[in-house]
Amino acid sequence: MSPSPHPRQVSTQVRIDHHSAVHVASVAARxxxxxxGLTGALPEKAAVLASELATNLDKHARDGVVYLQPLALGEGLDITAADRGPGMSELERCFADGYTTSGTLGAGLGAVRRIATDFTIRTQPGDGTVVSARLARPQDLxxxxxxxxxxxxxxxxxxxSGDACAVTETDTGRTAVVVDALGHGPPAADAARAAMTAFAHDPGRPLPVLMAALHRALRRTRGAAVALLRLSPGRLDYCGTGNVRLALVTSDRVRTGPSGPPGIVGFNMPEPTVHSLDLAPQETCVLHSDGIDPGWARHARPFLLRPHENRAMTTTDSRRFRAQADLRHAVRQLARTHRLPVDLRARLVVSVTAVAxxxxxxxxxxHLETSVRRADNGHPGLLAVVCRPLGHAGRPxxxxxxxxxxxxxDGGAVWRVPLPPRPAGGGAAPGLLDTSPGSESEALEQELQQAMxxxxxxxxxxxRLKHELAETNSGVLALYVQLEERDERLRRAHGKTLRELEDALRPPPLDIDGLELAVHYAPAGTDAPTGxxxxxxxxxxxxxxxxxxxxALGHGVTSTRSALNVTHAVRTLALEGHRLESIIARADEVMRPFDRDxxxxxxxxxxxxxxxxxLLANGSHPPGxxxxASGGHEYLEVKGRGVGFPLPGSERLLRTTMEPGDLLVLYTDGLTESRRDPLEGEARLIRAARRHAGLPITDVPRAIAREMHTVILHPDDTLALALRLLPRQDSRERVTT
Incomplete structure (x- = not known):
């Protein structure tokens, strides 16, 4: 990847010393x-970001400045707003829409954070505020x-400007260059451009080779001071000539990095030398020309050092790894820096390595990306680690x-790990947390000891559990045998009770000359023997x-009670001599005062x-x-409404004659609606009845029910009653239940 090919290397600076400067910043950002290279709505979003930040400076701050510059990596824009006070004492409230201290709509910072691709803010009451809002294409997030x-x-x-800089990602690491050409004005700018062109040609070369290429490119110019910086996991390589400074910033101090020997690249450059340093996680490298007073590093204020109050993406680090050992070392150092427990550290290292x-x-x-969301009021924050294999890798x-x-x-994995609180006095809890720098082997030994x-x-x-289980098993086995014996006794008693109950519900057998009768009954479920x-x-x-x-409506014992009441009412009315077509309506009148449901x-x-x-009468029941015997068949349809229905009673009395050998099948809807289609069920019933009509009467209802219930989609209580008229010469008294 080459440096971002932006035609403008100079940042745009807009001082917000008058409210008209807000418009200037907005136009410049667009x-x-x-x-x-931003297209579509992105330029207008950039204008909105600059306008909101500049408006805040104009209304609330002093010595406010807006800086506009291309992103150091990728295609996009970085808008930075800085001031010298008064700072924000209630930062979180400033993000809420509608919060204002000047009578405006109060949509500034909240809108900026929503629009920006990446948002970072640092503020200190009395010192001032720095806000960075970045905008990029979706593919450059x-x-x-x-x-x-x-x-x-x-x-x-x-x-x-005679100063220039660039940053690029290469296979050898993240590489940066800062050029400070001699003098100022157009000739110095020409030298800076020549150095940038040479750097962009092949930035992944070894730093001495790259420095030599810059030296050749600057020979026809007035020359420059140059510093090259390359970052790899846990390591910093520096190569420079002249007075470009390097500082390493952490949350509690600034240390001065190596400096280049005196000389001018393009004129009298000494032999390039590479200086290497160990780089701690979250340590920030700052390269700057002599246009910035180096005294800032010796007297760095806490406002500069402390972590960002980043309410969007938090503090983020992103690196690329090609070796498993380097990745493992980086994750382990990250965990040690954030004082994760040893056991959690080991699990994180192994998990990230497995994904990669x-x-x-x-x-x-x-690609390894880490971000730290720091909580307010000294509470622990959250560490997020993202490992994303590049190319085609298996999904873990x-x-x-x-x-x-x-x-x-995309085949990556994200771990979100709560950061431990800092113990009182700054020390670590013995045996749990590790903050010592230590070597890789010491860290591995700690993790091994923890695992052991x-x-x-x-x-x-x-x-212990095995011993307790052995003691428990003997008692459980004895109890199991006792329970089995008790269950067997209960099953036998239950079965006897059910058989007695079924026998009690059946009417006594009939002794009828000229008729054969048989019945089959099956409840909807085995848990309820009646229905x-x-x-x-x-x-x-x-x-x-x-x-x-x-x-009767429903299943189980409750519906059995209702059916018994109706059956007894019908028997009483029939024995009293009521006409058959009136019995259903009269039964409803008799039942209503006692059982309204x-x-x-x-x-x-x-x-x-x-x-x-x-003779047949019907109340909402399936037809017989x-x-x-001659081979024909018919459904004996009689309209009417059952007991408990509106306007109960049979509308008419159907009268027909059965010939010797004819078979009458009376049934409930559980026989024909087991597949949820009554018409289909009635058609199957005709085929089944004709197929089994020649069987002995004791087998007919059971055979019909078995054929009808080969597939049951809607289980229901089922009753099938078969009646056959016998020829007179073969008539004999028979009834089967």
């Missing part, structure tokens, strides 16, 4: 956004959030990682046989065995099926 920034300003009164393993095995690289399984992660669509201690504790727990389907038959004084089939369909049949005359 134009620079277009120069940086990672670059926009990278912890890299640059400002390049010409000498006061000049348009061209497939990429390294394929000869690829991984979060459950297989020692430290579970959130998996991303955990394994020993687990082994002790295992032995709402019930039948009754008895002989009237005139020699006719009365049959009642009832289907009962609802039941009713089928009534009355047959004269000597003549075969059949008559299968003729």
């Amino acid at each position: 134009g620079l956004a277009r120069d940086c 990672t670059a926009a959030r990278a912890p890299v920034g640059a400002v390049c300003l010409p000498l006061e009164g000049e348009d061209a 393993g497939s990429a390294f095995a394929a000869g690829g690289a991984v 399984e979060s459950a297989e990682l020692p430290l579970p992660a959130e998996l991303t669509e 201690a955990r394994a020993d504790a687990l082994a002790a727990d295992h032995r 709402g389907d019930l039948y009754d038959w008895f002989r009237l004084p005139d020699g006719t046989v009365h049959i009642t089939v009832v289907d 009962v609802m039941a369909t009713v089928q009534l049949a009355r047959i004269t065995p000597a003549t075969g005359e059949l 099926l008559l299968v003729r």
Whole structure:
């Protein structure tokens, strides 16, 4: 990747010393956004960001300045607003829409944070505020959030600058250059451009080779002081000539980095020398020309050193790794820097390495991004670690990682780890946290000791639990045998009770000359041996046989009670001599004062065995099926409404004659609606009844039910009652239940 090819290397500076400067900043931001390759609505968003930040400076701050410059990496714009006071004492409230101290709408900082791709703010009451709002294309989000920034300003009164800088990502690490050409004005700017062109040609070369290339490119110019910086995991390489300064900034101090020997690149450059330093996580490298007084590093104020109050992306670091050892070392150092417990540190190292393993095995690289969200009021923050394999890598399984992660669509993984609180006095809790610098081998030994201690504790727990389990098993086994014996006794008693209950619900067998009867009943579930389907038959004084089939609403014992009440009411009315077509309506009148909730369909049949005359009355019940011995069949439809229905009663009395050998099938809807389609069920019932009509009467209802219930989509209580009229010469008394 080459440096960002922006045509403007000089930052735009807008001093907010009058309210008209707000418009100037907005127009400049819009134009620079277009120069940086931003299209669509992004230039207008840049104008809004600059306008809001400049407005805040104009209304609330003193000595406010807005700096506009291209992003150091990727295509985008960096808008920075800085002032010398008064600062913000209630920062979080300043982000809330509607909060204002000057009577405005109060939408400034909240709107800026929502619009910006990356947002960072640092403020201190009495010192001032610095705000950075970056805007980038969607494909450049990672670059926009990278912890890299640059400002390049010409000498006061000049348009061209002899200072220039660039940052780029290469296979050898993140590489930066700062050039300070001799003098100022256009000739110095020409020298700076020549150095930038030479740097962009191949920035990944070894630093001495790159310095030699810059030396050759500057020979026809007035020359420059140059510093090259290369960052790799945990390491800094510096190579320079002249008075470009390097400082290393942490949250509590500034240390001075190596400096280049005297000389001029392009004229009398000495032999390039590389200086290497260990670089701690979250340590910031600052390269600057002599246009900035180096005294800032010797007397750095706490406002400069302390971490950002970043309410959008927090403090972020992003690196690329090609070696597993380097990645493991970087993650371990990160965990040690943030004082994670040793056990958690080991799990994080192993998990990140596992996610990156497939990429390294394929000869690829991984991208590691870390961010720290620092909480207010001294509370612990949150460490987020993102490992994203570059190229085509297998998707990891979060459950297989020692430290579970959130998996991303591109094959990466995210770990969010709460940071431990700082103990009183600044020390670490013994045996839990590690803050000592230590070597890699010492860290590995700590993790191994922690793992061994955990394994020993687990082994002790295992032995204890195994002993307790052995003692418990003997007691449980004896109890299990006792429970089995008790359950068997209960099952036998339960079965006996159910059989007695079923026998009690059945009407007594009939002894009828010229008729064969049989019935099959099955409840909806095995847990309830009874249901709402019930039948009754008895002989009237005139020699006719009365049959009642009832289907009460519901299942189980409650519906059985309702069905019994209806059946007994019908029997009483029939024995009193009421006409068959009036019995259903009269039964409803009898039941209403005692059971207002009962609802039941009713089928009534009355047959004269000597003549075969059949009478039918119906109340909302499925029609009976008559299968003729001659091969024909018909459903005996009678309209009516059942007990508990509006306007109960049979609308008419159906009268027909059964011939010897004819079969009548009376049933409940559980027989035909087991597949949720009554019409389909009635068609299947015709086929089943005709197929089994020649069987002995004891087998007919059971055979029909078995065929109808090969597939059950809607289980329901089922009753099937079969009646066959016998030829006179073969007639004999028979009834089967």
